[in-house]
Amino acid sequence: MGIFLAPTTSAALVRLAELDGDTGSAPLERLRAIRALLVALDTDPASLAGVRAAREQGASWEQVADAAGLKPAAAKWRWQGSDEEIAARQDAGRKRAARPSSVPTDLPGLSVAEAAAQLGITPQAVYLQVSRGRLASRTVELPDGRSYKRVFPGEPPQATPHNHQDDGVRHD
Template sequence: MSFLSAETARALAELVALDALDGAADPDGEDASPLERLGGIRSLVTALESDPAVLAAVRDALAAGIGWDEIAQASGLSASAAKYRWAGDDATISARQEASRKRKRERPSSVPTELPGLSVAEAAARYGVTAQAIYQRVTRGILRAETVELADGRKYKRVFPDDADES
């Protein structure tokens, strides 16, 4: 019996079938499309990431006296990332993962576009200078800037150029 879950074994078998198809002409003379190959690879990676066999292997390694540094090296992670991912019992790991998902849901991944003024990068492009030069102009009082704080706590430096002064 395989140590992989049924879902992971299925994803692996599908990818192996795509690999066998690719390069070996089928009756229609077609290979696996690039999107089929990409989908197969991502399905396998996703299945492996959530496969209980990974956590079981980590727990078996810990029980055998193997340390986090060696586990991290074998998994391609830093020791702290490996501990964060796999340390503790199932309830602890689940709570940690849910807290991480919650933070990601609550934290938008992009800068809002409806903010007043210009971003420092936009102002730098407008004046043809670096962002550091914009900060220096703000410090010297040549440009006006304000820090805009959103309701969720994110803060953005916004520059308000004098449209009459295009220097």
């Protein structure tokens, strides 16, 4: 083993093979070994080397994607470009994945979708009711600059007319 796989990938494969022959191994231990091998394979330089060799032999991105079980855009994102470009994209992807959900869950009121579901109407109808002054809403801005439209079905709408630029409805 290990002719073209990285040592860490070969070790993960050996570990899984050992557990496969061990009928007394714990199911969670086997699951961890499977996941470790998948992670190792996903990051193994042999994948990139294989993609580059296939592309040099004339394989299209569609063919590469099919062989890897990916969509062509995902294959390109993962393997197109220089080593530095690929590493930068993967690093950015890991940073995005490490962040909590992109939409905070502790905001006041309801999202437009939540308000629509609660009221039994469409999101467009929520925006229409907000613009007509029938539903209370506010835009909540977070310290990092992100902003979210929040709806407050239990509150009376503001007495002043809404700013139509902030009501979420296009006025063309």
